[in-house]
Amino acid sequence: xxxxxxxxxxxxxxxxxxxxxxxxxxxxxxxxxxxxxxxxxxxxxxxxxxxxxxxxxxxxxxxxxxxxxxxxxxxxxxxxxxxxxxxxxxxxxxxxxxxxxxxxxxxxxxxxxxxxxxxxxxxxxxxxxxxxxxxxxxxxxxxxxxxxxxxxxxxxxxxxxxxxxxxxxxxxxxxxxxxxxxxxxxxxxxxxxxxxxxxxxxxxxxxxxxxxxxxxxxxxxxxxxxxxxxxxxxxxxxxxxxxxxxxxxxxxxxxxxxxxxxxxxxxxxxxxxxxxxxxxxxxxxxxxxxxxxxxxxxxxxxxxxxxxxxxxxxxxxxxxxxxxxxxxxxxxxxxxxxxxxxxxxxxxxxxxxxxxxxxxxxxxxxxxxxxxxxxxxxxxxxxxxxxxxxxxxxxxxxxxxxxxxxxxxxxxxxxxxxxxxxxxxxxxxxxxxxxxxxxxxxxxxxxxxxxxxxxxxxxxxxxxxxxxxxxxxxxxxxxxxxxxxxxxxxxxxxxxxxxxxxxxxxxxxxxxxxxxxxxxxxxxxxxxxxxxxxxxxxxxxxxxxxxxxxxxxxxxxxxxxxxxxxx
Amino acid sequence: xxxxxxxxxxxxxxxxxxxxxxxxxxxxxxxxxxxxxxxxxxxxxxxxxxxxxxxxxxxxxxxxxxxxxxxxxxxxxxxxxxxxxxxxxxxxxxxxxxxxxxxxxxxxxxxxxxxxxxxxxxxxxxxxxxxxxxxxxxxxxxxxxxxxxxxxxxxxxxxxxxxxxxxxxxxxxxxxxxxxxxxxxxxxxxxxxxxxxxxxxxxxxxxxxxxxxxxxxxxxxxxxxxxxxxxxxxxxxxxxxxxxxxxxxxxxxxxxxxxxxxxxxxxxxxxxxxxxxxxxxxxxxxxxxxxxxxxxxxxxxxxxxxxxxxxxxxxxxxxxxxxxxxxxxxxxxxxxxxxxxxxxxxxxxxxxxxxxxxxxxxxxxxxxxxxxxxxxxxxxxxxx
Numbered sequence: 001x002x003x004x005x006x007x008x009x010x011x012x013x014x015x016x017x018x019x020x021x022x023x024x025x026x027x028x029x030x031x032x033x034x035x036x037x038x039x040x041x042x043x044x045x046x047x048x049x050x051x052x053x054x055x056x057x058x059x060x061x062x063x064x065x066x067x068x069x070x071x072x073x074x075x076x077x078x079x080x081x082x083x084x085x086x087x088x089x090x091x092x093x094x095x096x097x098x099x100x101x102x103x104x105x106x107x108x109x110x111x112x113x114x115x116x117x118x119x120x121x122x123x124x125x126x127x128x129x130x131x132x133x134x135x136x137x138x139x140x141x142x143x144x145x146x147x148x149x150x151x152x153x154x155x156x157x158x159x160x161x162x163x164x165x166x167x168x169x170x171x172x173x174x175x176x177x178x179x180x181x182x183x184x185x186x187x188x189x190x191x192x193x194x195x196x197x198x199x200x201x202x203x204x205x206x207x208x209x210x211x212x213x214x215x216x217x218x219x220x221x222x223x224x225x226x227x228x229x230x231x232x233x234x235x236x237x238x239x240x241x242x243x244x245x246x247x248x249x250x251x252x253x254x255x256x257x258x259x260x261x262x263x264x265x266x267x268x269x270x271x272x273x274x275x276x277x278x279x280x281x282x283x284x285x286x287x288x289x290x291x292x293x294x295x296x297x298x299x300x301x302x303x304x305x306x307x308x309x310x311x312x313x314x315x316x317x318x319x320x321x322x323x324x325x326x327x328x329x330x331x332x333x334x335x336x337x338x339x340x341x342x343x344x345x346x347x348x349x350x351x352x353x354x355x356x357x358x359x360x361x362x363x364x365x366x367x368x369x370x371x372x373x374x375x376x377x378x379x380x381x382x383x384x385x386x387x388x389x390x391x392x393x394x395x396x397x398x399x400x401x402x403x404x405x406x407x408x409x410x411x412x413x414x415x416x417x418x419x420x421x422x423x424x425x426x427x428x429x430x431x432x433x434x435x436x437x438x439x440x441x442x443x444x445x446x447x448x449x450x451x452x453x454x455x456x457x458x459x460x461x462x463x464x465x466x467x468x469x470x471x472x473x474x475x476x477x478x479x480x481x482x483x484x485x486x487x488x489x490x491x492x493x494x495x496x497x498x499x500x501x502x503x504x505x506x507x508x509x510x511x512x513x514x515x516x517x518x519x520x521x522x523x524x525x526x527x528x529x530x531x532x533x534x535x536x537x538x539x540x541x542x543x544x545x546x547x548x549x550x551x552x553x554x555x556x557x558x559x560x561x562x563x564x565x566x567x
Numbered sequence: 568x569x570x571x572x573x574x575x576x577x578x579x580x581x582x583x584x585x586x587x588x589x590x591x592x593x594x595x596x597x598x599x600x601x602x603x604x605x606x607x608x609x610x611x612x613x614x615x616x617x618x619x620x621x622x623x624x625x626x627x628x629x630x631x632x633x634x635x636x637x638x639x640x641x642x643x644x645x646x647x648x649x650x651x652x653x654x655x656x657x658x659x660x661x662x663x664x665x666x667x668x669x670x671x672x673x674x675x676x677x678x679x680x681x682x683x684x685x686x687x688x689x690x691x692x693x694x695x696x697x698x699x700x701x702x703x704x705x706x707x708x709x710x711x712x713x714x715x716x717x718x719x720x721x722x723x724x725x726x727x728x729x730x731x732x733x734x735x736x737x738x739x740x741x742x743x744x745x746x747x748x749x750x751x752x753x754x755x756x757x758x759x760x761x762x763x764x765x766x767x768x769x770x771x772x773x774x775x776x777x778x779x780x781x782x783x784x785x786x787x788x789x790x791x792x793x794x795x796x797x798x799x800x801x802x803x804x805x806x807x808x809x810x811x812x813x814x815x816x817x818x819x820x821x822x823x824x825x826x827x828x829x830x831x832x833x834x835x836x837x838x839x840x841x842x843x844x845x846x847x848x849x850x851x852x853x854x855x856x857x858x859x860x861x862x863x864x865x866x867x868x869x870x871x872x873x874x875x876x877x878x879x880x881x882x883x884x885x886x887x888x889x890x891x892x893x894x895x896x897x898x899x900x901x902x903x904x905x906x907x908x909x910x911x912x913x914x915x916x917x918x919x920x921x922x923x924x925x926x927x928x929x930x931x932x933x934x935x936x937x938x939x940x941x942x943x944x945x946x947x948x949x950x951x
Contacts, residue, residue: 453824457772459773460772463932464930551569559861563935566937
């Protein structure tokens with residue numbers, strides 16, 4: 001039977017208990033929603049005593065289902081003030097599953113100066129250790145020290161100095177399978193600050209000597225169906241640009257059609273987008289000993305990850321993704337891929353969300369604090385976060401904090417969270433997702449690009465957003481959304497897998513219902529936290545200013561947004 | 568809002584226009600064409616003169632007279648075999664929506680391997696087929712000017728559509744004389760299909776000024792002339808007006824698309840084997856009433872076209888109610904039956920509603936509506 005670890009930071013104690021029966025069939029995003037609504041007061045202070053930080057595995061953890069070991073992290077967000085589930089790849093999910101730990105719950109606040117680290121050893125023993133020696137350390141140094149102390153093969157979940165300092169854009173970093181770089185981030189919503197507030201610097205998970213075995217209602221049926229679905233995903237992945245290139249391939253589409261954000265969501269086109277595009281990326285990989293087609297977790301068949309070296313062939317960053325490139329690139333009028341990679345590395349090291357940081361820099365550029373496209377000043381300002389200068393602290397609190405501080409009128413946030421790399425006037429369904437997702441402006445909640453008739457038109461956009469938001473709740477409860485994209489031809493099989501694992505004969509509707517319930521629970525949580533319909537809108541300038549790339553404005557009427565989640 | 572306008576098919580219109588079929592087909596460079604129609608059309612004496620007209624222009628013909636209502640994929644796939652064996656280089660379809668849609672599906676499969684169900688949805692990269700000429704003999708579908716065809720998938724027992732440039736004709740020939748013999752019931756059933764195209768295209772999120780203009784003209788024309796054509800099928804002016812309204816409405820929905828009324832129509836039509844036009848009309852007044860919440864300006868235009876009086880201070884709800892009342896009155900005037908008249912059991916409504924919200928076209932509804940509310944609409948329209 002699955003266990004949960006309860007880590008009480010008040011008493012610095014750890015207890016291992018059986019997973020609640022209520023949560024038996026849940027995982028990932030769905031589990032976090034149900035846990036939060038039952039256990040974490042919606043009006044609590046996100047960095048206070050009553051908030052909790054939850055790490056948990058997906059519905060199919062412990063099985064051979066591809067990408068089943070994504071790790072979900074949840075809590076009340078210090079950035080949005082609402083519920084937050086941020087999920088991440090990397091190796092930790094796999095080792096937690098092998099340990100038989102479905103959930104880690106972090107609660108309370110420490111009385112003494114921290115930080116601590118949670119160590120789960122190969123016998124399954126979990127204990128809090130003093131981590132004062134790691135205080136203020138960046139994720140890369142920290143990973144190296146922890147690997148030196150506990151072995152190269154451990155998985156680590158860490159925060160950098162940003163999390164310790166309570167920056168509202170602070171991320172939580174998980175080491176990659178294989179190389180162990182701490183470059184996979186549960187980035188959004190400032191959950192790194194929640195971990196920091198609890199005084200936990202790291203979780204170290206060792207490979208257990210005895211591997212936990214999951215229970216199946218019908219193991220044979222599960223294996224048969226799972227093998228089939230894995231095959232379908234693997235076949236789909238063969239033609240997937242995310243596999244063959246990486247997520248950077250998205251630029252080739254968005255750069256051409258005005259979806260790529262440029263100069264703080266100005267709505268312009270960026271003529272030099274291919275400078276930060278797929279060809280440049282692949283050339284740099286090939287000539288510098290970099291790599292793509294890497295799996296961030298064992299068993300992944302999509303393998304979208306990469307390792308990006310500098311001009312001297314030295315490791316610079318990994319998990320170098322579209323969002324970071326779009327937002328530190330064209331959205332800051334920067335077209336030098338190496339400079340963007342350095343920004344990515346810096347953010348990964350101190351542990352902040354690149355989407356939030358890049359948007360914050362873009363609004364600072366718009367406000368005149370630094371010129372458009374100024375790489376050196378961008379890197380210098382990012383360093384201020386590490387040095388904790390006054391502006392560095394504001395920058396660490398994200399895009400809205402910087403925009404307000406500098407008097408910028410155009411601040412691209414929803415529910416205080418900065419937008420991802422998609423211009424909502426030119427992919428209106430994604431704009432609907434930004435506006436209505438309980439997570440804030442989050443592309444992973446339902447990116448509709450290419451799924452409605454005309455990305456810049458109105459028809460079918462709300463429908464696409466609604467369907468995808470439910471679908472993403474299902475995906476985020478069980479797997480990586482990139483693998484999920486290839487399940488579409490055999491979607492009902494996921495229901496069969498669910499039945500074979502947990503019993504019953506409900507089929508896919510069981511998962512669909514779980515997806516809807518998750519969304520409605522999250523919305524209910526936010527409502528109790530004080531959010532209203534007004535929080536489900538884009539900033540005014542998207543409604544009023546035309547995107548000069550397409551002439552489009554965000555013209556989805558309020559009523560369409562209000563009824564989006566009527567089920 | 569920025570929109571794009573599309574008028575796909577040139578048209579030749581007027582009494583006797585079908586006598587130019589041979590010349591026009593020869594101008595297209597065709598030597599041997601597949602003529603697609605149904606047996607009823609041959610019996611009515613409409614098919615043969617067109618075939619002879621083609622012959623007199625030196626065009627060889629291969630006739631496929633196996634068209635069935637709600638064209639089944641199997642029939643289409645059989646016809647393709649025949650067309651390929653004969654080595655045709657053009658298609659002439661004569662008839663209602665079933666004949667024209669069958670011809671389109673045949674054209675899709677001329678250079679793309681079967682089955683047709685592989686191509687359901689929006690297709691941008693199909694291999695082109697051969698030139699097609701469409702000669703409608705009903706005033707309803709507007710299929711002669713659209714870029715899509717609706718085909719019944721026999722194995723899955725559902726209808727779906729192929730949307731592709733391969734479905735676009737080279738010419739539409741509109742000859743009202745060919746519609747003179749259409750019986751009153753068919754005149755009414757096809758006429759309300761055109762009405763549904765017009766009012767739905769206006770209230771969808773893809774409407775544009777061109778589609779609105781075409782739809783408004785179609786609604787005005789249908790309001791005035793459909794009752795006339797229904798009562799007196801031999802009135803050539805009414806027939807000509809209706810053929811024009813049908814084409815305008817077809818052009819309108821090619822641009823503006825249709826939404827909930829057609830999802831309801833497709834679902835009820837498939838479940839209870841009710842003709843397409845009637846099925847789309849059953850809940851249409853309630854559908855337009857529902858759209859008024861966000862599309863009240865458009866619904867107000869519909870009211871004006873239907874001659875319904877609306878107070879300048881009317882709320883969106885009142886505008887919707889006025890449109891519902893006017894649409895239903897128009898339908899009653901041509902004896903369109905309601906669900907109760909058609910013998911649909913009242914307890915079936917709750918079961919139909921989830922199928923409607925699962926229909927492909929449901930994606931296009933102007934704003935989200937729950938299955939429960941769709942069921943309420945069905946209930947309201949049941950014996951209205």
